[in-house]
Amino acid sequence: MSVNIIKLKIDGVEVTVPEGTAILKAAKDSGIIIPTLCNLEGLTAYGGCRLCLVEVSGTPKLFPACSTPVGPNMEITTQSDKLKEYRKMAVQMLLAERTHICSVCVADDHCELQAMANQLGVDHVMFERNWSQDEIDSTHDFLVIDRNRCILCTRCIRVCDQIEGVHTLDLKLRGKDSQVIMDLDEHWGNSCSCTSCRKCAKVCPVGAIYIEGEPIEHTKKRDIAEFIVERRNRR
Amino acid sequence: MEKDDKQRIMLEKVLKEHNYQESALLEILHRAQEIYGYLDKDLMMDISGSLNLPPSHVYGVVTFYSFFKLRKSGEHVVTGCLGTACYVRGVEQIMEAIEQEFKLKRGGSTADGKLSLLLTRCIGACAMAPNIVVDDEVIGKATKEVVTQKIREVLGGVKAET
Numbered sequence: 460m461s462v463n464i465i466k467l468k469i470d471g472v473e474v475t476v477p478e479g480t481a482i483l484k485a486a487k488d489s490g491i492i493i494p495t496l497c498n499l500e501g502l503t504a505y506g507g508c509r510l511c512l513v514e515v516s517g518t519p520k521l522f523p524a525c526s527t528p529v530g531p532n533m534e535i536t537t538q539s540d541k542l543k544e545y546r547k548m549a550v551q552m553l554l555a556e557r558t559h560i561c562s563v564c565v566a567d568d569h570c571e572l573q574a575m576a577n578q579l580g581v582d583h584v585m586f587e588r589n590w591s592q593d594e595i596d597s598t599h600d601f602l603v604i605d606r607n608r609c610i611l612c613t614r615c616i617r618v619c620d621q622i623e624g625v626h627t628l629d630l631k632l633r634g635k636d637s638q639v640i641m642d643l644d645e646h647w648g649n650s651c652s653c654t655s656c657r658k659c660a661k662v663c664p665v666g667a668i669y670i671e672g673e674p675i676e677h678t679k680k681r682d683i684a685e686f687i688v689e690r691r692n693r694r
Numbered sequence: 695m696e697k698d699d700k701q702r703i704m705l706e707k708v709l710k711e712h713n714y715q716e717s718a719l720l721e722i723l724h725r726a727q728e729i730y731g732y733l734d735k736d737l738m739m740d741i742s743g744s745l746n747l748p749p750s751h752v753y754g755v756v757t758f759y760s761f762f763k764l765r766k767s768g769e770h771v772v773t774g775c776l777g778t779a780c781y782v783r784g785v786e787q788i789m790e791a792i793e794q795e796f797k798l799k800r801g802g803s804t805a806d807g808k809l810s811l812l813l814t815r816c817i818g819a820c821a822m823a824p825n826i827v828v829d830d831e832v833i834g835k836a837t838k839e840v841v842t843q844k845i846r847e848v849l850g851g852v853k854a855e856t
């Protein structure tokens with residue numbers, strides 16, 4: 460099977476990649492890093508967080524780099540004032556949607572959302588905050604989920620389905636009511652399919668899923684996530 | 695019990711018709727709701743097992759669409775349209791009148807389970823706003839007098855066809 464090789468420009472740099480490659484990957488291969496939150500290499504793209512938006516010349520629309528394939532002769536811009544504003548707004552909306560208080564969070568200092576806010580210079584939230592008050596589910600032997608910190612990136616759902624292969628987790632409802640659920644919305648301790656593999660906790664970018672009594676930096680050690688992903692890519 | 699078995703046989707027929715294809719989930723859920731009236735957890739578990747789909751996936755689909763019901767609704771169902779047009783035309787006052795007269799809250803049922811009051815967004819008949827649906831009948835240009843009268847009628851044993 461022959462693959463078409465495509466030429467395009469990212470931030471002025473000429474790049475050649477196989478047709479169908481996601482913009483995010485094409486950029487990364489030539490050393491250009493685009494901010495992401497929901498994306499995790501090795502899992503399918505989801506396109507939920509909108510942090511990876513890029514500009515494509517010739518259209519006023521913005522495209523999510525993680526889930527948009529490259530096209531021939533595309534000219535892509537990954538950094539601009541406009542993009543920075545949008546990315547800051549995306550982070551602020553995530554912060555406003557639920558209850559994010561870094562100082563009392565298990566993931567303080569090891570949180571991708573916090574890091575992203577710092578990196579982009581988000582120093583305030585211009586939206587009214589929702590301050591959700593969902594019950595924390597600690598019925599599982601050691602896995603805990605605090606949905607107030609969840610940003611609905613669905614990494615846990617994807618890793619559970621695509622790597623562990625059990626699909627215990629999924630999303631219920633829609634919009635602001637969306638929640639990560641176990642089986643038929645059971646308490647985690649009553650889940651009949653969960654294998655307690657901990658992958659969900661390892662890939663959670665924030666402090667929503669964690670392991671009771673284990674330091675988060677230990678749970679989220681990047682090389683473990685990379686290991687999972689590498690195994691996946693090898694298949 | 696006997697009724698249960700009949701329903702299960704009907705469901706099995708539907709499943710067979712679709713060859714137990716996971717891609718037919720939505721259609722099967724529709725038919726299942728027709729058969730049982732609502733989709734409870736046992737039923738969702740049953741369907742998830744028959745189609746070999748994760749339970750959480752089935753639950754996610756069921757809760758995504760407001761059409762699906764997780765609980766048994768009352769014998770008679772009144773649905774108020776809270777779409778923009780109906781809202782502007784004063785559907786709210788009619789809803790309040792229903793709540794007061796029949797002593798129930800929107801989203802809930804009367805204590806005797808005879809009547810449920812539900813909400814929906816735009817039923818696509820904006821020209822006739824405000825719209826209230828009583829059982830299967832759409833009442834356009836509704837007023838609280840007409841609607842409460844209609845509800846009294848269906849509750850009063852005048853047989854509403856289903």
Ligand code: FES
Pocket residue numbers: 494495496497498505506507508509510511512523524525526
């Ligand atoms: S990383 Fe592309 S939308 Fe989240």
Ligand code: FES
Pocket residue numbers: 775776777778779780781815816817818819820823825
């Ligand atoms: S808003 Fe009620 S029918 Fe359209």
